[in-house]
Every structure is written in C-alpha cells, then in structure tokens.
Amino acid sequence: MSRIVCGVDLGGTQTKIGIVDEQGEIILKRIIETRVGDRSETIVSRIAETISSVIKEVNVDRDTVLGVGIGSPGSIDRENGVVLFSPNFPNWRNMELKRRIEEKTGLKTFLENDANAFILGEWAFGEHAGCDHMIGITLGTGIGGGVIAAGKLLIGADGFGGELGHIIVEPDGPTCGCGSHGCVESIASAPSIGRLAKEMRKRFPNSKMFESGPQPSTKQVFQAATQGDEAARLVLERVYRALSLAIGNYIHIFNPRYVVLGGGVSRAGEPLLNGIRKCVERFTMSSFKGTYEIILSQLFEDAGIKGAASIVFYKFS
Numbered sequence: 001m002s003r004i005v006c007g008v009d010l011g012g013t014q015t016k017i018g019i020v021d022e023q024g025e026i027i028l029k030r031i032i033e034t035r036v037g038d039r040s041e042t043i044v045s046r047i048a049e050t051i052s053s054v055i056k057e058v059n060v061d062r063d064t065v066l067g068v069g070i071g072s073p074g075s076i077d078r079e080n081g082v083v084l085f086s087p088n089f090p091n092w093r094n095m096e097l098k099r100r101i102e103e104k105t106g107l108k109t110f111l112e113n114d115a116n117a118f119i120l121g122e123w124a125f126g127e128h129a130g131c132d133h134m135i136g137i138t139l140g141t142g143i144g145g146g147v148i149a150a151g152k153l154l155i156g157a158d159g160f161g162g163e164l165g166h167i168i169v170e171p172d173g174p175t176c177g178c179g180s181h182g183c184v185e186s187i188a189s190a191p192s193i194g195r196l197a198k199e200m201r202k203r204f205p206n207s208k209m210f211e212s213g214p215q216p217s218t219k220q221v222f223q224a225a226t227q228g229d230e231a232a233r234l235v236l237e238r239v240y241r242a243l244s245l246a247i248g249n250y251i252h253i254f255n256p257r258y259v260v261l262g263g264g265v266s267r268a269g270e271p272l273l274n275g276i277r278k279c280v281e282r283f284t285m286s287s288f289k290g291t292y293e294i295i296l297s298q299l300f301e302d303a304g305i306k307g308a309a310s311i312v313f314y315k316f317s
C-alpha cells in the first residue's frame with residue numbers, strides 16, 4: 001500500500017480531518033466542530049482523538065502513516081510547530097500544537113499556514129500538479145497567499161513570506177485587520193465585500209442587495225450584480241480592481257504560470273474570474289501577455305484537507 005498522511009484543516013467553525021494517499025485521494029474523512037470557546041487542551045484532545053480514530057478505522061500498518069499535516073490560519077512558527085497567533089482562536093498565544101498532537105497520537109506532526117497549505121495542495125494534487133511556478137490566493141474571511149517559486153514554497157528569511165493579502169492596492173483605503181490601510185484584504189475579503197455593499201445603502205436604498213437585510217452576504221452581492229443591479233456592480237468593480245492590481249503585482253514579481261484562486265469568495269465562479277481576467281491585463285506589462293493563467297481551484301471543499309496532507313508529503317519528498 002502506498003504511504004498515507006492525515007490532513008487536518010483547522011477552521012474557526014469546523015475542523016476537517018482526513019486520510020489522504022499519495023495520489024491525493026481521500027480515503028476517509030471526518031468533520032468535527034472546532035468549538036473555539038473551549039479550553040485549548042479540550043480542543044487539542046478532540047482533534048488528536050479524531051486523528052487516532054480515523055487512522056484506526058482505515059486499518060493500515062502504522063509504518064505506512066507518514067505523519068500528520070495541519071493547516072492553520074494565522075501566524076505560525078513552522079520550525080517548532082507553534083501557532084503564534086490565529087484570528088480564529090483568540091485564546092491561543094504561542095500554542096504548541098505540533099508537540100501536543102505528537103504526544104497524544106505518537107505521529108510526526110507538521111504545521112503550516114493554511115494559505116501555504118492551499119498552494120502546496122494545488123502543487124501536489126491540483127489541476128496543474130507539478131507545475132513549479134504557481135501562486136495560490138485564498139479569498140475568504142481574510143485573504144491568504146502562498147507562492148511556489150522554482151519548485152519551492154517561498155517562506156522568506158523568517159518564515160513570514162508570501163503574505164499576498166496585505167499588498168496595498170488603495171493607499172488611502174480602508175483600515176485593514178493588520179493595521180495598515182488599503183490592503184487587498186481590506187477590500188476583497190468576504191467581510192470587506194459585505195462592508196462595501198453596506199456602504200452603498202444610502203445611495204442605493206432599493207438595491208437588490210438589501211432585499212433580505214441591510215448586511216448582504218458576498219453571495220447576495222454577486223447575485224444582485226448578475227441581475228444588473230447598479231450598486232452591486234459598483235461594489236464588484238472595486239473588488240475586481242483591487243484583486244487585479246494585486247495579481248498584476250504578483251505576476252510582475254513572480255512570473256507564475258498559474259494563479260489559483262480558492263476560498264469561499266471564489267465560489268462566485270465565472271463572473272469573478274472574468275471580472276479579474278479582464279482587469280489584470282490592464283495592469284501587467286505586455287511581455288507577460290499569455291504567460292499566466294488565472295484559474296479556480298478544482299479541489300473545492302477538500303482543498304483544506306488535501307493541502308494539509310501535502311505539507312507532510314512535501315517534507316518527505
């Protein structure tokens with residue numbers, strides 16, 4: 001039997017845990033409530049118990065299990081496997097996740113930022129697996145980024161590299177969660193899109209975006225735009241411009257073959273893709289024309305587990 005890995009996609013609401021083989025197939029998957037309000041010891045124990053139980057259930061020789069890969073939002077110390085800070089876990093500070101999971105499961109454990117895990121997953125199992133020049137952007141509660149450059153995950157001198165969500169696209173723009181202003185995250189993350197939509201209410205009180213309340217979801221904004229709603233169109237125009245400026249910058253810096261979009265906002269699909277594609281061309285030098293493709297991840301809801309698993313395969317490659 002080929003080697004297998006346990007991938008853990010640590011989320012603020014749910015934690016997805018799955019056994020993944022070297023081909024990227026999920027053999028067994030379990031989803032548990034994360035319950036961030038619980039004591040950290042309780043959360044870690046629950047995750048460790050689930051890991052042990054899924055491994056037991058697949059009933060394989062222990063030697064075939066390479067280890068556990070955990071994709072975590074926030075800042076991490078990958079060397080020591082510590083979650084330094086995570087927006088989803090306000091009570092976690094310098095949380096020694098690797099050590100604790102290893103103690104409880106007896107399995108070698110590796111920790112990676114979730115956006116880096118996303119692009120590692122694309123590189124290992126995605127539509128263009130094996131391509132050594134790729135950028136991943138996760139559009140969700142925040143905007144995460146990961147860069148595969150010349151066949152390596154880019155991490156920088158201190159491991160913090162690839163923070164693509166905090167490239168500034170509107171210098172006088174909205175305040176960002178990071179403390180800066182006008183980062184692409186402050187305009188194109190799911191909560192930011194909702195906020196921009198809400199700000200339209202005074203000018204466009206009858207917009208379709210507000211049919212079910214003053215605080216539309218990202219989905220409602222996209223839906224209204226496809227129905228020709230002017231306010232929604234204006235919101236998305238700003239979102240596309242922000243994303244396109246950011247992606248144009250990444251293209252100039254990294255010369256990627258693929259820019260892969262994932263995360264909840266990317267479920268908007270074709271309209272989002274078309275909006276960005278058209279705009280990016282305006283912001284890139286003509287010599288880059290035809291060198292890159294902006295695509296949607298095809299791993300969908302399993303992207304997190306597969307990405308987390310690929311952390312371990314990457315370590316052993």
Ligand SMILES: [Zn+2]
Pocket residue numbers: 165166176177178179180181183185186
């Ligand atoms: Zn920022």
